[in-house]
Amino acid sequence: MILAPIGDFPEELLDRLSRRTSIPIGPSRVDPAIAWNSLRCQYDSTRLLAELKALYDGEVIGATVCDLFIPVLTFVFGEAEMPGRAALFSIHRLRQEFYGLPGDAELLENRALRELRHEMGHLHGLPHCPDWSCVMSSSHSVERVDNKEEGYCVSCSERLGRRMTFA
Amino acid sequence: MSEETLSILIVDDEQVVRDSLVHWFTEEGYEVDSSVSAPDALAKLAGREFDLVIADIRMPGMDGIELLEKIRAEQLDTGVIVMTGYASVETAVRALKHGAFDYITKPFDPDDLSVVVRNALEQHRLKRENRLLRQQISEDHASLTELIGQSEAMRHVREQIETVAGVDSTVLIEGESGTGKELVARAVHRLSPRRYNPMVVVHCGALTETLIESELFGHEKGAFTGAQYRKKGKFEAAMGGTVFLDEIADISLKTQTDLLRVLQEREIVRVGGTQSIHVDFRVIAATNRNLTEIVKEGRFRSDLYYRLNVFTIHLPALRDRYGDVPLLATHFLDKYSKQMNRKFTGFDRSALDLLIAHHWPGNVRELENIVERAVVVGHEPLVRPADLALTRSPEGADDLSIEAVERRHIIRVLEDFAWNQTQASKALGIDRVTLYHKIRRYGLKPPAKAVRA
Numbered sequence: 001m002i003l004a005p006i007g008d009f010p011e012e013l014l015d016r017l018s019r020r021t022s023i024p025i026g027p028s029r030v031d032p033a034i035a036w037n038s039l040r041c042q043y044d045s046t047r048l049l050a051e052l053k054a055l056y057d058g059e060v061i062g063a064t065v066c067d068l069f070i071p072v073l074t075f076v077f078g079e080a081e082m083p084g085r086a087a088l089f090s091i092h093r094l095r096q097e098f099y100g101l102p103g104d105a106e107l108l109e110n111r112a113l114r115e116l117r118h119e120m121g122h123l124h125g126l127p128h129c130p131d132w133s134c135v136m137s138s139s140h141s142v143e144r145v146d147n148k149e150e151g152y153c154v155s156c157s158e159r160l161g162r163r164m165t166f167a
Numbered sequence: 168m169s170e171e172t173l174s175i176l177i178v179d180d181e182q183v184v185r186d187s188l189v190h191w192f193t194e195e196g197y198e199v200d201s202s203v204s205a206p207d208a209l210a211k212l213a214g215r216e217f218d219l220v221i222a223d224i225r226m227p228g229m230d231g232i233e234l235l236e237k238i239r240a241e242q243l244d245t246g247v248i249v250m251t252g253y254a255s256v257e258t259a260v261r262a263l264k265h266g267a268f269d270y271i272t273k274p275f276d277p278d279d280l281s282v283v284v285r286n287a288l289e290q291h292r293l294k295r296e297n298r299l300l301r302q303q304i305s306e307d308h309a310s311l312t313e314l315i316g317q318s319e320a321m322r323h324v325r326e327q328i329e330t331v332a333g334v335d336s337t338v339l340i341e342g343e344s345g346t347g348k349e350l351v352a353r354a355v356h357r358l359s360p361r362r363y364n365p366m367v368v369v370h371c372g373a374l375t376e377t378l379i380e381s382e383l384f385g386h387e388k389g390a391f392t393g394a395q396y397r398k399k400g401k402f403e404a405a406m407g408g409t410v411f412l413d414e415i416a417d418i419s420l421k422t423q424t425d426l427l428r429v430l431q432e433r434e435i436v437r438v439g440g441t442q443s444i445h446v447d448f449r450v451i452a453a454t455n456r457n458l459t460e461i462v463k464e465g466r467f468r469s470d471l472y473y474r475l476n477v478f479t480i481h482l483p484a485l486r487d488r489y490g491d492v493p494l495l496a497t498h499f500l501d502k503y504s505k506q507m508n509r510k511f512t513g514f515d516r517s518a519l520d521l522l523i524a525h526h527w528p529g530n531v532r533e534l535e536n537i538v539e540r541a542v543v544v545g546h547e548p549l550v551r552p553a554d555l556a557l558t559r560s561p562e563g564a565d566d567l568s569i570e571a572v573e574r575r576h577i578i579r580v581l582e583d584f585a586w587n588q589t590q591a592s593k594a595l596g597i598d599r600v601t602l603y604h605k606i607r608r609y610g611l612k613p614p615a616k617a618v619r620a
Contacts, residue, residue, distance in 0.1 A: 040274075046187070070187040074276045082194055138195055140277035153285035 001059035001123075002026030003116075007033075007062050008089065013091070016107045017116055018111055039048070040070040046073040053086040056098040061119055062088035063112075077115050077139060080122035087119035088112060093142060111145050114115065121152065122159060129156050173288055178208040178222035178234065181249075184273070195281070202242040205229035209237055215398065217245050218291050219284065224258055232261055239266045242300075242373045246417065248283060250275075299365070314347070314354055315498050318488035324351065324480060331462040331478045332358035336429070339415075339475045340453040342482030345532030347452040349413065351480060356409040361449055364408030367401045372414035378420055381438050382404035384429075391441025401433050405448040415452040416461055417476065420468065427471045450475070474619040485527040485534060490578060492522050495531060499538035500550065512548040519582070521576050522551050574609045577602070586613040 001051045003018055004026040018025050035047040045068035050063045068076050073161035077087030094111040098130045115133050121136045129136035132144075141146045152160055169525065175197050177188045185201040194200045202208035204226060212220070224231035232251045238247060249262040252273045259270040268287040271280065277325070314325060325445055331338055332355045340348045349368065356366040374382055377391070385400030401410055412418075418426065428452065434443045450464040452475045461467040485492065496514060504511045514522065527533055537555055545554035577595070584590040 009280045069185045069274070070191070070272050071181075072190070073280070074274045076277065079190075080194075080600055082190075122194060130196075138281060140281050144278075 001061065001120075002056070004028060004052070004060050006030045006052075007066065009065055009091075011105060013105075013109060013112065014063060017112055019095050019117060020113055021120075023116075026056070026060065030062060035066075035133040038071070040069055042067045042075065044068075044071050044110035045090075047077050048088055049079050049081070049086055052074065052088060053081075053084075057088070059085040059123065060087075061116060061123070062086075063116070064088060064090045065092055066090055069091040077145070078119045080119040082122040082127070083125035084123060087123050089115040091115075094145065095121070099142070107146075108125070110150065111142065113150055114139075114145055116148065117152070121156065124160055125135050126152075126159060128154055129153060131155070135143060172196070172198045173218045174198040174200070174216075175284070176211060176217040176220045178205060178220060178226070178231070178247075179263055180204060180223065180226045184223070187357060192284075193278075205231070205234035205237075208234060208315065212241075212245065218422050219246045219247045219285075219287055221250060224249050225534065226261065227443065232258075232265055234269055235262065235567070237266045244291075244295065246287040258592040260453060265334060313559065314350060315495050315620030316488060316491040317494060318483070318491050319610045320488050321482035321491060324482060326440060327478075327480045328354050329358065331480070333447055335359075335361075335522055336448070336477045337475055338451045338477070339458075339479045340451065340482060341458070342369060342453070343484050343530055344455045346482040346484060347531055348455075349411065351482060352409070352411045352413075352451045354516060355451055356411075356449075359409070359586070361408050363404050365404065366403050366411055368411045368413060369401050370413050372417035376383040376419045376422060379418060380425065383422070384425070384435045386438035390437070396480060398437075400435060400437065402429060402446040402448055403444065404486070407443060407447045409451055411447045412450060414454065416454045416456045416458055416467060422465075423468045427474060429466060430471075430474050433609040460527055471523065485530045488610075489523055489574065490609075492527075492534065493519060493578075496522050496538055499535050500542065503539045503542040506549055509541055509542055509545075510547045511542060511545065513550070515549045515551050516583075517552050518552045518555055520575075521555055521557055523559055523578055573605075574611075577609065581606075581611065581613070 001022045001023055002025065003014065003021070005014055005028045009026070010122060014025060017023075030048060030051045032043055034049065035044040041044070046066070048068070052060050053079030068088070069078055070079065076094060076122070077093060078087065083142070089112070091108060091112050092098065093110055094115065096102060117135045117140065118139065125130040126136050128138040129166055131137060132147060133149045133152045134156055135151055136150055136153070136156045137148050139146070139148065151157075171328055175192050177185050177192075177199065179185050179188075181204055185203070189199045189201050200211060201212055205222070206229060207603060208220065208222065211217075222234050231251075235247050235249065238245060246268045248271060249267045250271045250273055262270045262618055270288060271283055276340060283480055314321070314328075316322075328351060338352075338355055342348050342349050342572050354533050355368060356362060366396040369379070374418070381390075381398065381400070383400050383402060385398050385403055395454050429446070433435070433446055435446050458467060458472055458476070462469050462472050485495075496519070500513070503509070522534070529536075537557060538550075540556055541550045541554040545551065577591075580594050582596065583586070583592050588599055588606070592599045595602065
């Protein structure tokens with residue numbers, strides 16, 4: 001599995017996420033411009049996911065600063081095949097600045113780590129978890145991202161372990 | 168993870184919307200299916216139950232509101248949320264007036280969608296739970312009040328029910344048709360720790376071998392011609408409750424083998440499937456035939472028989488507890504008089520004599536039908552012999568032995584004197600001690616009031 005930047009992504013943050021998850025950084029191959037939707041002024045997440053799958057051979061998680069959407073939702077923090085080999089997440093709405101607040105690099109890194117691990121769980125077949133503290137709990141707002149822990153609950157860890165053993 | 172996966176049907180003519188929502192709700196942990204149109208959705212709803220339907224308002228042909236109307240008209244037990252890309256107060260009001268749970272405008276805020284869906288499913292769950300509890304209360308009432316009888320045999324049955332209900336053993340109920348085997352099964356279930364989960368009933372005798380397999384174990388989509396949808400079997404549907412297998416002697420040897428495996432391993436594989444599914448249930452089986460004989464004839468597996476025959480309850484035939492006939496007849500008379508708003512107060516003497524003298528080959532069910540008919544055709548306040556559609560039992564089965572005639576005569580005289588044994592013995596021309604011994608010998612009890620188990 002590799003962590004691949006989509007377009008420009010803060011290098012330092014990518015390095016720290018890579019170190020904390022032990023996922024190596026791969027080359028940047030996807031141009032986010034192909035997924036731009038001028039009506040919504042956002043990037044089509046599903047289109048980027050398809051592009052990631054087409055341009056990389058193995059398991060890949062894309063990291064982007066672009067504001068992502070799927071047609072029926074106003075935004076998404078990320079999207080993944082479940083199970084599959086491609087996923088992506090965005091830090092656009094994880095930044096304090098998006099909500100009119102002063103920037104906070106540490107908070108952003110912790111939120112990004114949770115989203116990365118969340119999408120990784122989906123890649124390995126985990127659905128959302130009813131345990132609010134589990135990183136696999138659904139997070140439809142940044143407050144929910146902050147509420148959860150960085151790790152998987154016992155039940156999800158077991159399922160993840162089982163799945164990864166089989167993989 | 169929740170124990171039961173909730174199911175959602177997405178109805179939208181736009182593929183991108185269907186795909187996005189199916190993907191999103193799958194991630195949320197729901198079981199999701201989609202339909203391209205309202206007629207397609209109705210076809211799917213006819214085949215299986217969904218907990219929630221999320222339908223677009225604007226679709227070619229039948230629109231979302233019409234779909235909602237059809238769902239309500241068919242009284243399908245599913246919540247409906249309507250969605251549209253064009254927000255307007257009029258359409259929202261129309262949708263809600265037609266019974267939609269809520270109304271949402273595309274694109275949705277993920278958090279809003281999540282909350283609306285969660286609330287709709289919660290409301291659906293509460294409705295279902297409410298219906299189930301109402302049903303359980305009425306079943307409780309029916310089960311406990313209809314196990315009527317003061318005879319020693321019925322008292323023993325009630326004791327056995329109380330003994331076995333609390334432990335999780337398999338129960339085998341033996342008894343002729345119409346003796347109330349299903350009532351006993353319901354009473355065992357209602358008094359057991361599994362009472363908050365369903366009791367599912369399988370009438371084995373009414374099903375062919377293929378049907379019974381599908382009925383018991385469920386099937387996967389495409390498992391056989393006509394299997395358009397995946398269907399859960401009764402063992403899965405019991406969800407921790409009780410599976411009542413009526414007429415167990417009628418199942419084929421192949422199904423007996425499958426059933427034995429399920430009882431031993433507590434796992435099933437749906438027809439056409441490969442995955443083992445763990446199931447939690449208690450089995451109560453019933454038969455109106457002599458299973459031991461059928462085992463001897465090689466038509467019933469002995470190992471399955473021993474698995475089922477952990478605790479046996481034998482239900483007496485009505486002719487073996489004549490003393491309960493007046494009590495049961497009065498109970499059914501009250502029941503149907505109330506139901507049909509008639510003013511019957513009882514049976515006249517000769518009508519009661521006829522009831523006591525009858526052989527009752529159809530047991531309590533026959534008695535109930537006879538009394539129900541009498542309430543329809545009779546003239547209040549008393550049921551008369553002409554109101555009772557009694558024919559002599561086939562093959563001259565009415566017991567005309569001296570003993571049976573004496574028994575019925577003693578019951579009649581005792582009832583004439585309101586069970587005053589001194590007066591009854593004088594009328595019978597025997598002494599009190601002899602009457603006392605005869606009462607004990609025939610297991611007679613005064614029908615003072617209905618006994619409730």
